Amino acid sequence: xxxxxxxxxxxxxxxxxxxxxxxxxxxxxxxxxxxxxxxxxxxxxxxxxxxxxxxxxxxxxxxxxxxxxxxxxxxxxxxxxxxxxxxxxxxxxxxxxxxxxxxxxxxxxxxxxxxxxxxxxxxxxxxxxxxxxxxxxxxxxxxxxxxxxxxxxxxxxxxxxxxxxxxxxxxxxxxxxxxxx
Amino acid sequence: xxxxxxxxxxxxxxxxxxxxxxxxxxxxxxxxxxxxxxxxxxxxxxxxxxxxxxxxxxxxxxxxxxxxxxxxxxxxxxxxxxxxxxxxxxxxxxxxxxxxxxxxxxxxxxxxxxxxxxxxxxxxxxxxxxxxxxxxxxxxxxxxxxxxxxxxxxxxxxxxxxxxxxxxxxxxxxxxxxxxx
Numbered sequence: 001x002x003x004x005x006x007x008x009x010x011x012x013x014x015x016x017x018x019x020x021x022x023x024x025x026x027x028x029x030x031x032x033x034x035x036x037x038x039x040x041x042x043x044x045x046x047x048x049x050x051x052x053x054x055x056x057x058x059x060x061x062x063x064x065x066x067x068x069x070x071x072x073x074x075x076x077x078x079x080x081x082x083x084x085x086x087x088x089x090x091x092x093x094x095x096x097x098x099x100x101x102x103x104x105x106x107x108x109x110x111x112x113x114x115x116x117x118x119x120x121x122x123x124x125x126x127x128x129x130x131x132x133x134x135x136x137x138x139x140x141x142x143x144x145x146x147x148x149x150x151x152x153x154x155x156x157x158x159x160x161x162x163x164x165x166x167x168x169x170x171x172x173x174x175x176x177x178x179x180x181x
Numbered sequence: 182x183x184x185x186x187x188x189x190x191x192x193x194x195x196x197x198x199x200x201x202x203x204x205x206x207x208x209x210x211x212x213x214x215x216x217x218x219x220x221x222x223x224x225x226x227x228x229x230x231x232x233x234x235x236x237x238x239x240x241x242x243x244x245x246x247x248x249x250x251x252x253x254x255x256x257x258x259x260x261x262x263x264x265x266x267x268x269x270x271x272x273x274x275x276x277x278x279x280x281x282x283x284x285x286x287x288x289x290x291x292x293x294x295x296x297x298x299x300x301x302x303x304x305x306x307x308x309x310x311x312x313x314x315x316x317x318x319x320x321x322x323x324x325x326x327x328x329x330x331x332x333x334x335x336x337x338x339x340x341x342x343x344x345x346x347x348x349x350x351x352x353x354x355x356x357x358x359x360x361x362x
Contacts, residue, residue: 033227036215036262046214074266078259081217085255086275094271 001175002059004051006031009138010062013159014168021172028059040065040077040108041119048110048117058114060171064107064163066140068128070100079140088132088143101127105144107167120174122166126151182356183240185232187212190319191243194340195349202353209240221246221258222300225291233293241352245288245344247321249309251281260321269313269324282308286325286344290352301355303347307332 003014003025011027018025032051037043044063051059065079071094075082082090095101102125109120127145134142134152141151141158151158159165184195184206192208199206213232218224225244232240246260252275256263263271276282283306290301308326315323315333322332322339332339340346 034217036217071271072266074263074271076262076266078262081257081259082255085253085257090252090255090275093275093277094267096274096277 001025002028002055002057004028004030004032004055004059004061010164013164014062016159017165017168018172021169021176023172023175028055032061034063037077040106041121043077044108044110045117045119048112052112052117055112056114058112060109060111062107062109062164062167064105066144067104067106068095069102070095070098083139088140091128091140091143092131095128101145103128103144105140105163107163109167109171111171118174120167120171122163122168122170124161124163124166182206183209183236183238185209185211185213185236185240185242191345194345195243197340198346198349199353202350202357204353204356209236213242215244218258221287221289222302224258225289226298226300229291229293229298233298236293237295239293239295241290241292243288243290243345243348245286247325248285248287249276250283251276251279264320269321272309272321272324273312276309282326284309284325286321288344288348290348292352299355301348301352303344303349303351305342305344305347 001023003011005011006029015025032047034043035046037046040063044061048061051061065076067073067076068091104123104125107122111118111120124146129143129145129150132142133150136155137152137158144151146154146161182204184192186192187210196206213228215224216227218227221244225242229242232242246257248254248257249272285304285306288303292299292301305327310324310326310331313323314331317336318333318339325332327335327342
């Protein structure tokens with residue numbers, strides 16, 4: 001089973017989770033073309049379809065985003081671009097004086113089984129902090145409050161509750177199930 | 182010559198400019214897939230390549246965005262998504278207390294001549310206003326200051342100085358030139 005990602009951190013996290021399910025994964029480190037789309041599911045499905053024209057064996061890819069309720073889901077599928085431009089500071093500023101700070105991280109895995117594409121998702125609910133806190137993790141982790149700590153303050157603990165972890169568990173438990181039947 | 186766009190306003194504007202160059206354009210009203218990309222040029226080129234696999238005659242497409250200097254070019258190639266989520270209010274808020282309000286609108290035309298793809302661009306420089314002003318135009322027009330008025334206060338006059346106008350003029354004058362040779 002191939003995991004296609006250019007992100008080493010993502011691959012290592014997936015490998016740890018895969019072990020718990022006795023699944024072995026290999027890393028195909030390439031950057032691939034991402035189409036635009038209205039949802040993570042749509043983008044991941046289209047990306048997997050495109051890759052499946054070239055890679056003729058089972059693989060999976062993963063994409064994730066931060067969705068802020070009072071900003072109509074922004075930055076959503078464009079989280080990576082928004083992080084690179086306005087960053088955590090920009091998000092904090094957009095929410096200045098805003099009461100509703102509800103947000104969620106969502107991860108989507110698209111799995112190509114050699115024939116069809118299946119989607120597995122994981123969500124973690126939280127709130128946007130009033131300031132940047134913590135120096136672990138990456139991306140929007142320092143502003144995402146899970147209970148009373150940000151993801152960037154949680155370190156390794158984050159990996160036990162994260163959206164990505166949930167999507168990976170869903171996916172690997174599915175794999176284990178079908179390998180038995 | 183086909184103009185592929187789902188936006189009637191864009192088509193009408195292009196037709197007016199085309200007349201000045203004695204060029205006739207037809208409207209192919211479809212929404213097409215936009216890939217993600219780091220620049221408008223990259224996105225427009227990829228979109229045109231994709232369309233050219235299906236549409237076997239000359240056509241052009243247009244894409245545009247707002248680039249704000251102090252926000253590292255945000256919202257840039259994702260202007261349409263950012264407008265739909267955080268809107269003009271979000272941009273005003275991101276720039277609260279920010280001295281450098283420089284911004285530009287850029288339009289990019291990708292022209293498929295039946296064989297190759299050529300790019301024509303147009304830029305208009307301005308500043309981000311401190312509040313939303315004017316009710317003409319669309320998108321970020323009400324916060325884009327050109328001299329002392331916003332694009333949304335200028336109405337028809339905007340079409341004489343806009344980024345899109347500049348790109349269209351570049352493109353149609355090129356077409357006229359090659360039709361003579």
